[in-house]
Amino acid sequence: MRYLLALILLASFAFTTPPTLKLALLKYNGGGDWYNDVNSLKNLAKFCNENLRTNFEVNDYATVEPGSAEIFNYPIVYATGHGNMLFSDLEARNLRAYLEGGGFLILNDDFGLDPFVRPAMKKVFPELDFVELPFSHPIYHQKYNFNNGLPKIHEHDGKPAQGFGLLYQGRLVCFYNFETDLGDGWDDVHNDPKELRTKALQMGANIVQFVFGQ
DSSP states (O other): OTHHHHHHHHHHHSSOOOOBBBOOEEEEESSSTTTTOHHHHOOOHHHHHHOOOOOOOSSOOEETTTGGGGGGGEEEEEEEESSBBOHHHHHHHHHHHHHHHEEEEEEEEOOSHHHHHHHHHHHHHHHHHOOEEOOSSSSGGGSBTTHHHHHHHHOOTOOOOOOEEETTTTEEOOOOOEESSSHHHSSSSSSHHHHHHHHHHOOOOOHHHHHHOO
């Protein structure tokens, strides 16, 4: 099981025509709106296929629970929302096994998630703390260069955009975008300017490329 996700991550580069993969949305408990931004993953998948030559399913994405066995089928899981996020002991153990085994979690602060996501992830990795990634981190310098770190997509309360990570044995297993809301930029319901939506999608593509390459 430990190496299952590593094999999935390598699959896109193992074939001339890579197998179709799906991005996955995390359905967590606690009452937070995990289902927010319904088109985000579809739009990100389409952008990556067009610009990174990935082979993601663009008409659908998976919905997985943190305690399910199905989570191990997906190289990247995305979680978003405004409110509470809770993991049971079983869910925390399973999510940790997924991340230790090669999986990757993108956490999207849709404004208001921060007080809940930090204790939730502390249950998954009690020994780890989120660290702010420097602007020199490779995640900001894949196909697209973001020399000043995360692009600011939504103002919210005016704080600067920040990118945090959880590093397990030297590997980035979770990327948390705070005070920017990349997911809304990937979505198509908020009438964001095209320039901002493009920056959000480019940063999303950087995350995907980083995951497949690390």
